Amino acid sequence: MSTDPAGLDTTLLRSYLQTAAPHLLAGPLTARLISGGRSNLTYGVSDGTRELVLRRPPLGHVLKTAHDMAREHRVITALAGTEVPVPRTYLLCADTEIIGAPFYIMELVEGTPFRTAEELAPLGEDRVRAISERMVDTLATLHSVEPAAVGLEDFGRAEGFLERQVRRWQTQLDASRSRALEGADELHRLLVEHLPATSGSTIVHGDYRLDNVLIDEHDRVAAVLDWEMATLGDPLTDVALLMVYQQLARRDGPVPVSTVSRAPGFLGDDQVLSRYADASGRNLSGMAFHLGLAHFKLAVILEGIHFRFLQGQTVGEGFSVFGDAVEPLLHEGISALRR
Structure with a gap:
């Protein structure tokens, strides 16, 4: 057998x-x-x-x-x-x-992908803070890489990136929706109506967070993993999605994402934004659309996982709570765009 x-x-x-x-x-x-x-x-x-x-x-x-x-x-x-x-x-x-x-x-890189506050907290506040700072710094470093310098100048199209993202995630939702989702159509409409100009084009990871990073024994970033959604596009989409992950982790009840932002010492939302702005030199004052898009994207991703779970096609445990987070994310995305 x-x-x-x-x-x-x-x-x-x-x-x-x-x-x-x-x-x-x-x-x-x-x-x-x-x-x-x-x-x-x-x-x-x-x-x-x-x-x-x-x-x-x-x-x-x-x-x-x-x-x-x-x-x-x-x-x-x-x-x-x-x-x-x-x-x-x-x-x-x-x-x-x-x-x-x-x-x-x-290669198998040695390191820890911290997924929960309970895994991270025993390190102590100083080490937790250092790890979260290096996570942010690494994102800024990624966004500083010139695509043409590493042969990725044709890895995506900068023009119309945000518009394509809105269209792409709506298409993905239509492909995996198995139920009525309150707020989905409204959030999509608001995203279409509030499309901003792009804030530049860089290599974007597409799903950046601490549990997609390996931390070595010296609390340094040993490797960034899970590049399946990488492309060339607006770097603020990575920053906004990181913010949504942090906020979702602090909700009451079962959380279908990493909860590391609950750990004492971990950078708060404003601290993450400030550190990234300082490291990258980018203006983060107009994040409302990007936050709305990040909520929409994560809702669609979780709905796709929920769909696979219902079909018995997930591998591993913990998937029963993913579907419960979808509608709250849609409503929070609407709120972000209306602020």
Whole structure:
């Protein structure tokens, strides 16, 4: 009986690697699920001597344009050698016949992806503050990278980025909506009516938060992970989404996202914005639209996860609360645009 985790057949993978990249892993392989179901599936794959990381799309319902392994692999590879810490990439496989989906293999970086305040708080307020400061500084560093300097000048289109984001997330919602969602149509309408001019174009991560970052034993950022939504666009979209994650974490009841912002010492919202503004030199006075868009985007992402959960296509635990957060996020996005 196979002990492989869902979504990865190690026998088929080994057969492929013996021809495509025999230097990476040799002998029988074992695999463990590192994280799964919320975004792309991440596995540790070992031959008993060396362990690497394999990333593939989630099982089942996958939204069009989402979970693009080639784009994720490209941006991580491009950022190697910059001041943005990323894992080393080794292989990209676009052939869906190997394990049932495209995948890529990268270095296993040692570090902790802090997901909860309970994990972070024992470090003490000074270390927690330092970690949250370095998280913000790393985002500003990412936004300072010149795309053309790393071969990413064609990674996205700066013109019309915010308009396309509104359209994209509405399309994604239409593709995964399985129920009536109060506030969805109104928030979309307000976003269309309040489109601002872009505040520049940089490489944007698309889902930046502390649990998508590995922290090393010296409280430094060892690697930024989960680049599946990276593109070229308005850097304030990354900042606004980080704010929404922080605010959502402080709500009462079950929270379907990282709760690290509850930890004593973690930078508050105003402190995050101030530190980012100082590090980047950007004006953050007009964030209302970006916050509304961030609420809409996260609501759509959680609705997609909720849809996969209902279809029995999530891998791991804790997915039953995701759907409960969708309508509150939509209403908070409306409020952000009306302030």
